[in-house]
Amino acid sequence: MKKFVHDFIVAFNNRLNSRHFILELQSPLPLPEIFPGQFVQVLVHNSPATFLRRPFSIHFVDYAKNTLSLLVQVRGEGTRHMGMLKPGETLNLVYPLGNFFSIPSSGKVLLVGGGAGVAPLMFMGDYLNRKNIRPDFLIGFRSADEVSQIDEYSKYGRVFLSTDDGSMGEKGFLTQHSVFSQSSFPYDHMYCCGPDAMMHAVAKLAAAKGSACEVSxxxxxxxxxxxxxxxxxxxxxxxxxxxxxxxxxxxxxxxx
Amino acid sequence: MADLNINIAGIQFKNPVTTASGCFGYGEEFKEFYDLSLLGGIFVKAVTGSNRDGNKYPRMAETPSGMLNSVGLQNKGIDHFCSHIYPLIKDFNTRVIVNVSGSTISEYVEVAARINELENIPAIELNISCPNVKHGGMAFGTVPETATEVTRAVRDVYKKVLMVKLSPNVTSITEIAKAVTNGGADVITLINTLLGMAIDAETQRPVIATVTGGLSGPAIKPVALRMVWQVYKAVNIPIVGLGGIMNATDAIEFMLAGASVIQVGTANFIDPMAAPKIIEGINEYLDRHNIASARDIIGALKVS
Incomplete structure (x- = not known):
């Protein structure tokens, strides 16, 4: 698959909460076909501490606007710098990188994401809908103040929610959600992205339930x-x- | 348009810009970004006698103006190289040189002898400087006597151009340079990575699984320039220079210090277009300074 490296123009920088923001980046060239699960490598300028590029899952692609979006969690100097970008400024990307989620031909789909790991699932939800598949989402956050974009996910499927502190949705880790304690587990395919420990636990549950599971x-x-x-x-x-x-x-x- | 051709040890390079071993795979991945025939040459990933899985993850740490790696020569061995990789790279319209590593002298000799039979590989680069393997690698490149010994043993079986890649982790780089020259090296490549370490203060653990690893990137450029300059004055064989070259200015500096050819390493990870940009930049520099040929700046540093 042909890869590209060039500057994108920041269209929006949308702060979701104290730790997360969404950068919508417009390409000066027509976007190539991009698949859910693929990622970009972002170059952050002007600091010896941000020498390497940073990888980010593609959160959404809007071909009509010729934009792609990144859901970013502030972790260090690179992401802090990205969080301060203003519309009109540029960001250099190498893209589209990596493989992508497989698209099932039949069966029921659950998209599972925790924290910023939820990033590729919005794009996957949109993509599945365009293939006439309506997935369910299971999304875990730390607490209610980090819960965001539920209306957006709801456009593409039913949303189950959990928070670590129980301030919204079910209390506990998302692997403790009642979705997994149904007497007959309805999902044939699970797609999961988040911290390693969470993906381990989800993969284990999937295996126990006899569901296929892809992790990012x-x-x-x-x-x-x-x-x-x-x-x-x-x-x-x-x-x-x-x-x-x-x-x-x-x-x-x-x-x- | 200046003349960018460089001839070292009888090998013609269309320009002095090549890509460093371990930073360019076997070239395949970069075909998606540009035409490989733009390059002066490609030094492909180290090949060893048999399959090596490499070191455990994590293998990488970002450090100020650089990175630390401990990949550990992951490759599928010489048999796989000859049967699967060579057919893919033999017709590249650029010089393809193979980096050769081993744990024992006999392993180096075995791999070199096999590559000697591959028609379209005009040279090997003997890697006696990898800091990320338990046996061999850098151990051969830090003691003059063993550096001579391994070079001589390979020289006996390898009939084409023998390049030897040196480790900077030594007290006197000129002593090692003289040692491999005495062993029969035709060309010296320097430098490999500097042995380094990164610690995560919060977890109180090393960042990479092997604790120590090889430092590369602009952080090591001043050390590399110094070593190229010292070796240029100490021996009479051509030098391939590398260590933190990110742009054409860096490349020019290495040539002024004495490198005939340069390698682009870590920069390939940050800008996949780095090498072609450097070729353009060298051309622009030579024109701007009214210098007719890239050869004219090799070792042209004005010290007094």
Whole structure:
């Protein structure tokens, strides 16, 4: 798949809460076809501390506006800098990178995301709807003040919610949600993105319920296009590159 | 348009810009960004005698103006290279040179002898400087006697151009440079990564699984320039220079210090277009200074 590297123009910088924001980036060139689960490598300028690019899942693609959006959690200097970008400023991306979620031909779909890990699921929800598949979402947040975009997700499917402190939705980790304690589990396919520990737990539940499960990993990487070999994960085929063979893997293949 | 051709040890490079081993895979991934025939050459990922899985994850840490890695020579070994990789790269319209590593002298010799048979590979780059393997690698490149010994052993079986890539993790780089020259090296490549370490104060743990790793990027450029300059004055064989080259100005600096050819390494991770941009920039620099040929700036540093 052809890859590109060029500046995008910041169309919007939408602060969701104290830790998260959405950057909507407009391309000066017509966007190529992009698939849910793929990511971009962002160059953050002007600091020795932000030497490498930072990988981000693609949160949404709007071909009509020729934009792609990133859902970003403030973690360090790079994401802080990105959070201060104003409309009209530019951001250099390498894209589209990595593989993508498989699209099921039949069966019921659950999209599971925690924290900023929910990022690729909006795009996946939209994509599935365009393929006439209506998924359910299970989204976990720390607390009510971080819950955002529920109306947006609801456009694409039913939304189940959990918060660690119980301030909204069901209380506890999303793996403790009552969705998983139904007498007959209705989902044939699960797609999951979030912290490693959460994905482990979800993959285990999926295996126990007999549901297929794909997870999107976010290992540390330098290049993002397969040459540095830093982001490897162990699979049934040995070491594979999260940036090329992934970031999406069938959870059953991982030796993590 | 200046003349960018460079000839070292009988190998013609269409320009002095090549890509460093371990930073460019086998070239395939970069075909999606540009035409590889723009490059002076490609130094492909290290090949060892048998399959190596490499080190455990995490293998990388971002550090000020650089990065630390501990990939550990992950590759599928010489058999796989000859049967699967060579057919993909042999017809690239640029010089393809193979980086060779091993844990023992006999492993280096075995791999070199196999690559000697591959028609379209005009040279090997002997890697006696990898800091990320338990046995071999850098151990051969930090003691002059063993550096001579491994170079000589490979020289006996390898009939084409023998390049030797040196480690900066030594007290005297010129001693090692002389040692490999005595062993029969035709060209010296320097520098490999500097041994370094990164710690996460919050978790009180090392950032990478092997605790220590190889530092690359602009952080090491001044060290690399110094070593290229010292080696240029100490030996009479050509130098391939690398260490933190991000742009054409950096590349020019390495050539002024004495490098005939330069390698772009870590920069490939940040800007996939780095190497072609550097070629353009060198051309622009030579024109701006009315210099007819890239050869004219090699070692042209004005010290007094």
């Amino acid at each position: 990993l976010e290992n540390f990487m330098a290049c993002g296009y397969g040459v540095c070999l830093c982001c490897i994960t162990q699979t049934d085929k040995g070491n594979e590159r999260v940036c090329v063979e992934g970031p999406v893997f069938d959870a059953a293949r991982l030796r993590w």
